[in-house]
Amino acid sequence: MSVLIAGGGISGMALGLTCHQIGVPFRIYESTAQLKPLGVGINLQPSCVRELFELGLESRLDEVGIRTRDYGMYTKKGLHIWTEPRGEWAGYRWPQYSVHRGKLHMMLYDELIKRAGTDCVSTGWSATGFENRDGKAVLRLKSVRGETNEVTGDLLIGADGIHSAIRAQMYPDEGEPRWGGTILWRGTSRSRPFLTGASMVMVGHDGLRFVSYPISKPDPASGEALINWIATLNYDPDSAWNKEDWNREANTDDFLPRFDGFRFDWLNAPALIEASDKVFEYPMVDRDPLDRWTEGRVSLMGDAAHAAYPVGSNGTGAGIIDARKLGQSFLELGLTPAALEAYETEMRPATSRIILTNRVAGPDKILDIVEERCGGQFDDIHDVITHEEMEEHSRNYKAIAGFGIRSTNESPPYIPAGARFEGISKSTGNQANSPCGKMLES
Numbered sequence: 001m002s003v004l005i006a007g008g009g010i011s012g013m014a015l016g017l018t019c020h021q022i023g024v025p026f027r028i029y030e031s032t033a034q035l036k037p038l039g040v041g042i043n044l045q046p047s048c049v050r051e052l053f054e055l056g057l058e059s060r061l062d063e064v065g066i067r068t069r070d071y072g073m074y075t076k077k078g079l080h081i082w083t084e085p086r087g088e089w090a091g092y093r094w095p096q097y098s099v100h101r102g103k104l105h106m107m108l109y110d111e112l113i114k115r116a117g118t119d120c121v122s123t124g125w126s127a128t129g130f131e132n133r134d135g136k137a138v139l140r141l142k143s144v145r146g147e148t149n150e151v152t153g154d155l156l157i158g159a160d161g162i163h164s165a166i167r168a169q170m171y172p173d174e175g176e177p178r179w180g181g182t183i184l185w186r187g188t189s190r191s192r193p194f195l196t197g198a199s200m201v202m203v204g205h206d207g208l209r210f211v212s213y214p215i216s217k218p219d220p221a222s223g224e225a226l227i228n229w230i231a232t233l234n235y236d237p238d239s240a241w242n243k244e245d246w247n248r249e250a251n252t253d254d255f256l257p258r259f260d261g262f263r264f265d266w267l268n269a270p271a272l273i274e275a276s277d278k279v280f281e282y283p284m285v286d287r288d289p290l291d292r293w294t295e296g297r298v299s300l301m302g303d304a305a306h307a308a309y310p311v312g313s314n315g316t317g318a319g320i321i322d323a324r325k326l327g328q329s330f331l332e333l334g335l336t337p338a339a340l341e342a343y344e345t346e347m348r349p350a351t352s353r354i355i356l357t358n359r360v361a362g363p364d365k366i367l368d369i370v371e372e373r374c375g376g377q378f379d380d381i382h383d384v385i386t387h388e389e390m391e392e393h394s395r396n397y398k399a400i401a402g403f404g405i406r407s408t409n410e411s412p413p414y415i416p417a418g419a420r421f422e423g424i425s426k427s428t429g430n431q432a433n434s435p436c437g438k439m440l441e442s
Contacts, residue, residue, distance in 0.1 A: 001335060002026055004139045004151060006127035006166055007159035008035065010101075011302030011319030013108035015157060017055050018327035020116045023421040024335070027119075027151070031126035031160070033144050035109055037102025040186045040280065041215040041228025043068060043200065044099065046092040047403040048317030051324045053094060054413060057111065064107050065099030066217055066225075069198035073367055075376035076204045078264035082366060082381075082390045086200070093409050098200060098213045098228070100188070101316070125149070127165045130156055132296035154335035156298045157326065159319070162287065164304035170295055177285035177307065180359065181237035182207075184284050184310075185255050187276035188215070190224045194267050197225075202364055203262060203269070205371035207234035209364070210262050210269045229272045231255055232284070250281035284309055286359070289352035292344070299340040301326065306351035311362035314401045318351055321402075324414040331419055353400050363397045366390050 003019055005012045008030030019026040044052070044065075052061060072083035087096035112120065124144040131138040137156035141149045158166025162177055193214045195201070200213035209232045216226040233255055252273055262269035273279070287307045293300040302319030325343050333339035366385070370376065374384045398404045 002153040003330075003335060004137060004153040004156040005029065005159055006139055006156065007031075007161060007164075007302075007304070008109070008121055008123070009159060009161060009302065009319075010105050010108060010316055011304075011323060012157075012159035013105065013112055014051075014055075014320045014323035015159060015301065015326060016112050016116065016120060017108065018323045018415070019330075020112070020120075021055060022327055022331060022415060022419055024327070024330050027153070028121045029125045029127060029139065029141060029151070030121060030123045031144075033124040035106065035123065037100070037106045039101030039105075040188055040230075041098060041213065042101045042104070042316050043213070043313035044097040044104075044320075045314055045317050045401075045403045046087055046094040046096055047408045048314075048320040049087075049094045049097060050408065051320055051414070054324075054415065054417075055111075057107075060107050060111065061097055061099070064103040065097040066198055066214060067095040068098045068200055068213065069196045071200045072195070072202070073364070074201060074203040074264075075367070075370060075378075076208060076261065077376045078203070078262070078267070079376065079378065080381070081370055081385075082394075084394060091405050091409075096313075098198075098215050100215050100226070100228070104316075127158065127160050129169050130158075130166055130298050132298065135297075137297035154297065155340065158298065158300045158304045159302050160304050162285070162303045162307040164300065166298065167290075167300055167304050170292075170298075170300075171290070174287070177287050179237060179283050179285045180309075181234050181239075182232055182284040183235060183255075184282045185231045185250050185252075185273075185279055186282060187229055187273065187279040189227050189229065189272045189275035190222075191227045191272060191275060192223050193218060193225045193227065201267065202367060203267070204367065205376065206364075206368045208232075208258060209367070210259060212267065212269070212272065227272060229269070229276075231259055231269070231273065233258060248281050250279045252279055254281075286355055289355050290348070293348055294337070294340045294344050297337055297340070299344060305348070306355060308351070308355040309358040309362065311358050311364055312354065312397065312401050313363075314354065314403065317403075318354065321414075322347060328414040331415065331421060334422075350402055354402075357397070357400050363394060366393055 002025040005028040008028045068086045070085050073081040125141045128142050129140040136152045139151050139156050203210045211230040214225040215228045218225045259269045286309050293305050301322040329339035329343040378384050
């Protein structure tokens with residue numbers, strides 16, 4: 001008896017850690033032969049940090065990231081629009097973290113291996129499809145050498161990302177991810193942190209935007225930290241562009257001149273861009289919400305289920321919360337199709353709202369309102385937009401995204417402390433076998 005997890009990204013690792021915590025046998029199948037720390041900076045909202053703390057990862061998060069203190073918006077002229085506290089400074093019981101995506105991923109992998117053993121992750125095996133057969137879930141695999149195989153478990157969870165093979169089998173006519181015309185260039189640079197030293201800022205407006213925040217503590221000797229930055233420009237959505245890829249290096253000449261004016265006494269965007277060793281190009285894409293995630297004993301999670309524009313600092317967190325909700329369903333309903341249906345019933349409508357909201361009214365919409373009303377220049381921001389209007393927009397987005405302060409602080413835990421899976425498949429009555437089962441060698 002086991003849960004098969006197709007994909008060893010952050011969502012898959014979070015599900016593996018959750019399964020180990022509650023005693024559910026599992027195995028992860030990851031396409032890459034060797035896991036590496038890919039990507040740049042991301043943010044983890046308190047709602048998902050809570051779940052990582054409940055997995056016993058608080059000290060590890062403090063090692064790989066920093067606790068974000070505030071989030072500010074500025075016009076293309078560098079004028080201050082709005083700042084709100086974040087995490088513990090906003091009244092949450094848990095912090096928000098800014099962290100390098102690759103370091104977070106490797107930390108989760110390291111913890112999983114320490115807790116559950118190396119046999120729980122098989123690398124070099126890509127998911128190619130699935131089948132519901134004789135009351136079981138069958139995962140079809142292909143190795144990096146071209147070998148094929150299949151493995152069988154009680155349930156299969158597709159955590160194989162925005163290009164999920166599991167999703168593609170469910171929706172064979174869906175096609176490629178949807179690109180709305182925005183390109184992101186991303187990088188990291190060594191520099192002194194700005195403002196409070198743990199501030200996240202968003203500068204500009206739709207079509208000309210710069211986002212930055214530190215993702216490490218300052219070096220005691222130099223005072224410099226690793227600063228994450230994102231520069232975005234808009235293009236004709238009908239034009240062709242490179243497929244999204246965490247590893248595609250970019251030429252700064254393609255975008256740097258457009259940000260030459262973003263030089264302020266508190267932030268120098270061109271200097272940050274020029275100080276980066278590597279710059280990555282990534283078209284901002286998402287996928288339309290689905291009308292179902294589950295087919296028998298197979299379901300989806302993370303970007304495979306609900307890839308959204310990365311504008312609300314909740315993409316990674318949504319996958320982590322998926323993992324915890326799946327764990328809750330396993331405890332309540334066993335390793336059964338009913339558990340997958342219960343998980344989907346709660347998570348699919350909520351994540352669908354986030355996808356659609358991020359397209360038109362993400363938390364950065366305030367920047368666009370100010371640009372439309374005054375071109376980014378003003379003497380008093382309250383002549384352009386009221387504090388109440390900005391506060392209402394921020395509050396409404398948090399409610400849609402599921403990380404309102406009160407709801408996060410007061411909601412009961414998904415998985416009660418010490419809860420353990422009973423070790424019996426409610427559909428078959430069979431006792432659980434080893435936590436990981438037979439390992440495939442890549």
